[in-house]
Amino acid sequence: MTTLSGAFFGVIHRDLSIAMRHRGDLLNPLFFFLIVVTLVPLGISPEPARLAAMAPGMIWISALLATLLALDNLFQADFADGSLVHLMLSPQPLWLLVLAKIIAHWLVTGLPVVLFSPLLGLMLSLPEAGFLPLLLGLTLGTAVFSLLGAVGAALTVALHKGSVLLSLLVMPLYVPVLIFGTSAVQRAVDGMSYGGVMAMLAAASAFTLLIAPFAAAGALKVGING
Amino acid sequence: MWQWFHKLGSPRWFYHISGKFLPWLALASVVLIVTGVVWGLAFAPQDARQGNSFRIIYIHVPASFLALAGYYVMAAAGAVGMIWKMKLADMVMVAAAPLGAALTFIALFTGAVWGKPTWGTYWIWDARITSMLVLLFLYIGIIALSRSFSTRETSARACAILALVGTVNIPIIYKSVDWWYTLHQPATIKMTGAPSMHPDMFKPLLVMILGFYCFYALVLLLNTRTEILLRESRTTWVKELAEPK
Numbered sequence: 437m438t439t440l441s442g443a444f445f446g447v448i449h450r451d452l453s454i455a456m457r458h459r460g461d462l463l464n465p466l467f468f469f470l471i472v473v474t475l476v477p478l479g480i481s482p483e484p485a486r487l488a489a490m491a492p493g494m495i496w497i498s499a500l501l502a503t504l505l506a507l508d509n510l511f512q513a514d515f516a517d518g519s520l521v522h523l524m525l526s527p528q529p530l531w532l533l534v535l536a537k538i539i540a541h542w543l544v545t546g547l548p549v550v551l552f553s554p555l556l557g558l559m560l561s562l563p564e565a566g567f568l569p570l571l572l573g574l575t576l577g578t579a580v581f582s583l584l585g586a587v588g589a590a591l592t593v594a595l596h597k598g599s600v601l602l603s604l605l606v607m608p609l610y611v612p613v614l615i616f617g618t619s620a621v622q623r624a625v626d627g628m629s630y631g632g633v634m635a636m637l638a639a640a641s642a643f644t645l646l647i648a649p650f651a652a653a654g655a656l657k658v659g660i661n662g
Numbered sequence: 663m664w665q666w667f668h669k670l671g672s673p674r675w676f677y678h679i680s681g682k683f684l685p686w687l688a689l690a691s692v693v694l695i696v697t698g699v700v701w702g703l704a705f706a707p708q709d710a711r712q713g714n715s716f717r718i719i720y721i722h723v724p725a726s727f728l729a730l731a732g733y734y735v736m737a738a739a740g741a742v743g744m745i746w747k748m749k750l751a752d753m754v755m756v757a758a759a760p761l762g763a764a765l766t767f768i769a770l771f772t773g774a775v776w777g778k779p780t781w782g783t784y785w786i787w788d789a790r791i792t793s794m795l796v797l798l799f800l801y802i803g804i805i806a807l808s809r810s811f812s813t814r815e816t817s818a819r820a821c822a823i824l825a826l827v828g829t830v831n832i833p834i835i836y837k838s839v840d841w842w843y844t845l846h847q848p849a850t851i852k853m854t855g856a857p858s859m860h861p862d863m864f865k866p867l868l869v870m871i872l873g874f875y876c877f878y879a880l881v882l883l884l885n886t887r888t889e890i891l892l893r894e895s896r897t898t899w900v901k902e903l904a905e906p907k
Contacts, residue, residue: 587827591820595810604806605824608799609831612838619845640834651827654744658819 443528444536451540454513461509465545466552469502473556484561491560492621495570496577496614498556499549503578504603506545507585510537511593511656520593524656531653538586538649546578562625569624572634573617576641580613581606583641583648590655613640671748673890674899680883687880694873702866709863715779720867722772724874725765729797732762732878736804737829740822750886752818753893755825756808757885761878763801770794789843793836800828814893 438446455462476494477487514520514537523533553574554567562570588606592598620633669675702720709716736758743751773791774784785791804821811817894900 584827587823591807591824592810598810601806601810604799605803608796608803608835609827611796612831612834615838615842619842647827647830651823655820655823658816658823661813661816 438528440528440532443526444532447523447533447536448540451537452543455540455544462544462548465502465506466548468505469498469549469552469556472498472501473559476560488561488563488625491557491562492566492570492618492625494560495553495556495562496574496618496621499553499574499578500581500607500610500614502549503546503581504585504606506541507582507589507602507606508599510541510582510586510589512589512598515593515660520656521660524660529653530656531649534586534590534653534656535649538582538652541586542579542582546582547575550574550578562621565627566621566625569620569630569634573620573637576634576637577613577617580641580644581610583644583652584609586652587648587655590652591659593656593659594661595659613637616640670750671746673750673753673894674897676750677887677890680887684880684883687876687883691873691876691880694869694876698866698870698873702870706863706866707860712780715776716863718772718776720870722769722776723867724871725772726769726794727871728874728878729762729766729769729794732758732765733797733800733825733832734829735882736762737822737825740818740825743818744822744826749893750890752815752822753889754882754886755822756814756818757882757889759801759804759808759821761881761885763798763805765878766794766798766801770798787843789840792843793839796835796839797832800832804828814889 473494476490480486480490511520514523524530526533550571553570557567557570585602585606588602591605592602595601616633616637620630620637623630623633698720703717706717708714736755739751739755739758742748743755770791773794777786778784804824807824808817808821811820891900891903
């Protein structure tokens with residue numbers, strides 16, 4: 437019988453090694469992120485001053501869309517090959533295994549987006565003061581995106597064409613994170629302190645960490661019957 | 663004492679009991695809404711600043727109240743359905759979603775119509791308007807989810823989970839949008855005079871709010887009864903209802 441931590445890290449290890457064997461899939465959200473940000477100067481204006489004014493919001497929105505795009509894969513492949521059912525039948529609590537899957541998923545989708553974001557800040561002429569809050573905020577924010585997204589992904593796992601529905605379900609829930617995230621960057625750019633906003637973001641992610649694994653586990657039990 | 667609670671578990675019992683309430687609720691909502699509309703539109707005094715255009719609050723405010731309350735009704739029903747596995751609560755939840763979405767839309771629409779003469783534009787990104795729009799999206803998500811499952815039982819369970827996650831989020835969304843609005847506050851627009859309303863204007867509003875609550879209850883019951891008939895369509899009592907011997 438596997439221990440609790442053995443199962444937890446086992447799931448993380450398994451998901452990471454599967455992701456490593458499909459490296460192409462890892463890059464897709466990143467290229468999506470890059471292309472959306474490239475469209476901004478083409479669609480609006482290449483003028484650095486105007487770009488800088490929009491940079492915090494545009495980077496956050498593109499990061500949100502990029503992580504949303506990758507959410508589909510969270511449970512879908514495991515559901516298709518049947519391993520998800522095995523996870524659910526295992527004696528370990530499902531929320532713990534779901535949390536492990538979310539963490540692994542964030543490591544391969546959220547974290548690269550976070551690490552990539554300074555480059556895009558550079559391309560959109562984000563002022564220097566904005567880089568640190570952008571990195572910090574996106575780290576916390578993408579974690580919330582993955583956690584809340586897992587609930588939506590679990591609900592739509594068995595549905596055909598679930599991906600549009602999935603975006604419809606989770607995007608309204610992302611609103612507070614987007615607001616706090618962009619304003620932290622904006623405040624830093626304007627020379628104000630952003631500690632309070634960052635604390636709100638941290639509180640939001642801690643709170644989501646508390647509820648989302650349980651909700652996602654409950655949702656999986658329902659969604660699998662869809 | 664718990665008997666009524668157990669009885670609630672029986673859709674058939676609920677169908678018969680709710681049938682007795684329907685005429686009274688219909689009567690109350692017609693009387694209240696007609697009184698409120700005539701009183702509010704014809705007899706309430708004009709607003710000093712907004713003239714007659716303020717009268718749309720007699721629709722706008724009750725609809726906004728119920729749009730938000732409707733989400734909590736839905737989430738509470740979903741929670742009851744999940745905790746006690748009560749079929750009827752699931753049906754109430756599914757019935758409440760389109761109703762709440764419609765009310766949210768009415769609130770947004772009347773707000774836009776009101777905004778044109780008052781603020782000179784149909785749409786502004788005001789905190790309340792934006793929160794209402796997000797609420798509409800939350801409703802739409804639930805409706806879309808409820809339509810995509812093949813069985814009604816599964817779809818109700820899925821919607822209940824989503825509604826509960828949404829309920830936890832709604833206060834956070836509202837507060838964050840409020841806070842966002844104070845950051846970007848446009849200088850030209852200011853809500854005036856909302857709390858200090860003249861009693862002559864306020865009384866018809868109160869009647870309208872009561873009327874809307876009755877109307878909400880009435881439509882919710884009707885929707886739930888339809889849902890009951892759809893779900894129980896294979897049982898004998900529904901068949902007997904449809905084709906009396």
